[in-house]
Amino acid sequence: MPKLYIEEYTRSLSGKPVFIACREGILRNHFHDILADIKFLNRQGILTTFFHNMSNRFSNQKHFKEIAKRLPETKIVKVLPDIDFYNFVLDYSERVFKIIFLERKFLIDQNGEKINAINTQLARQSFCEYGELIGNINFKDVLQRICQKIDTGSYDRVHILPAGKHAIKHELFTIEGSGTLIANNFEEQFVPIETREEIEIVTGILNMYKHEKFLKPRNKTYIKKNQEHFYVTKIDGIIVGCVEKRELNAETVEIGALAISTKFRNQRVGVFMATSFMHTMIHEGYRRFVSLTNNPKLEKLYRRLGFERKDDKAYHERRKQSPGVNMYIKEL
């Protein structure tokens, strides 16, 4: 069960309009779970509109009653069966912060792996290169329309989630998410870590990678104690990555514990964090940057940012703490 960060995430979602859209077959299969999730959003002060296309037949009447009873704060929009469900939702003329489509599956890449977040350019490229972004082939046209709508500014954030227990809750209130987010304008902010909840999230992000061996473990007590050395990147006001400042001498600072939540990996957030960190440190008077890593992705990233792999005797003491780990250095 992934860890929920209710307080922190609610702050950026409360009072915002969110559409949840689910077709009849999927809604029938996951009826109670979906209602429970929407109820949960309402409790967090999120303004929900629920679209479904359940037909008017007699056996559905009890469902309609239950929806009305359990979700009094939600605006319910019943889409007529002869109308294209997706077009109706996508063209609905109301301002919305996020649209969540509850489907059978999230989007997948060419290896069949879950895509956590993707921008429309990459999504379009992927249709051309390997066609199958999603298990449900019929969803491809819908995806084209979603990208078009995002590109023309109709809305910013569309989530494709596999319907199921806590699907929406996990997508919006955990670090990992449960489905795929399609969005372009990720507005990143690089800021020092501030609150108790932020320490919790950073602990969660670093914990996610403790089995990958690249990062030295840092627990909550360590982060709390060294709070003034931790910086984070936020997207939509939510922490998606962290970095630790370690001063090696008056001119040199180490980039430590660089980690991006799985949801936002491969979106250039790592590049953003490393460059933002360096700008901040230059402002503080540092002239040299050091980082120790054996993570090939990070090694590639550092080379692209002008770092050189070398062992400088000046950092002999630091070197001894991480034997066998490659050292990267960049001088201004």
Ligand SMILES: CC(C)(COP(=O)(O)OP(=O)(O)OC[C@H]1O[C@@H](n2cnc3c(N)ncnc32)[C@H](O)[C@@H]1OP(=O)(O)O)[C@@H](O)C(=O)NCCC(=O)NCCS
């Ligand atoms: C390593 C890590 C921080 C990278 O962050 P990321 O946000 O996933 O990576 P980014 O998308 O920003 O950048 C990596 C890619 O951008 C490329 N890149 C670097 N600079 C670039 C630039 N200026 N413009 C375009 N691309 C660039 C890199 O070469 C790399 O390419 P690849 O996707 O082909 O491999 C992240 O994967 C992570 O958190 N890993 C787990 C924790 C960890 O191991 N941390 C290291 C501890 S030592």
